[in-house]
Amino acid sequence: MTVSIPGFESFCNLLMEDPYSVNIITNLGSAENKAFLLVDGFLFRNNQLCIPESSLRVKIIKELHDEGHVGRDRTLQLVRDSYFWPTIRREVERYMERCRVCQVSKGKATNAGLLMPLPVPSHPWTDLSMDFVLGLPRTQRGFDSIFVVVDRKGHGFIEMVTTQSIPRLLA
Numbered sequence: 001m002t003v004s005i006p007g008f009e010s011f012c013n014l015l016m017e018d019p020y021s022v023n024i025i026t027n028l029g030s031a032e033n034k035a036f037l038l039v040d041g042f043l044f045r046n047n048q049l050c051i052p053e054s055s056l057r058v059k060i061i062k063e064l065h066d067e068g069h070v071g072r073d074r075t076l077q078l079v080r081d082s083y084f085w086p087t088i089r090r091e092v093e094r095y096m097e098r099c100r101v102c103q104v105s106k107g108k109a110t111n112a113g114l115l116m117p118l119p120v121p122s123h124p125w126t127d128l129s130m131d132f133v134l135g136l137p138r139t140q141r142g143f144d145s146i147f148v149v150v151d152r153k154g155h156g157f158i159e160m161v162t163t164q165s166i167p168r169l170l171a
């Protein structure tokens with residue numbers, strides 16, 4: 001019997017494209033990798049499912065953090081309860097720095113009344129904001145994310161399609 005799981009194939013492909021995971025898989029059974037186990041194409045570290053570098057990591061953090069907008073340590077714990085990748089802490093921190101709900105509630109507690117409109121920049125391309133739209137359905141060419149740059153002077157914006165995860169893009 002074969003069971004078809006949507007997304008399974010691409011997950012396994014991502015795993016085999018992820019240098020960290022490939023390194024572990026090729027050295028399974030060694031003393032330093034004794035916590036890792038490969039089951040039906042999924043890599044586990046004890047009871048944690050290993051997540052290859054992809055927008056899936058941000059989706060998992062979003063899913064677990066956005067439920068109650070809990071703090072960093074609790075978010076980390078929720079993610080680590082079921083998942084593993086080597087840069088979890090960094091990505092949780094980055095996600096929470098960008099979480100609007102957390103920023104607004106933090107602002108209310110410490111900076112109430114201090115919000116000021118930003119001055120309008122005098123030249124184009126001096127004040128840019130960046131944002132990512134992640135987790136879109138893959139296009140035929142394999143892209144699943146958009147990197148949006150907005151120029152506050154009003155000279156439009158750039159859209160870039162990417163399959164890279166955010167840490168790799170910002171590296």
Ligand SMILES: [Zn+2]
Nearest residue numbers: 069099101102
């Ligand atoms: Zn939040």
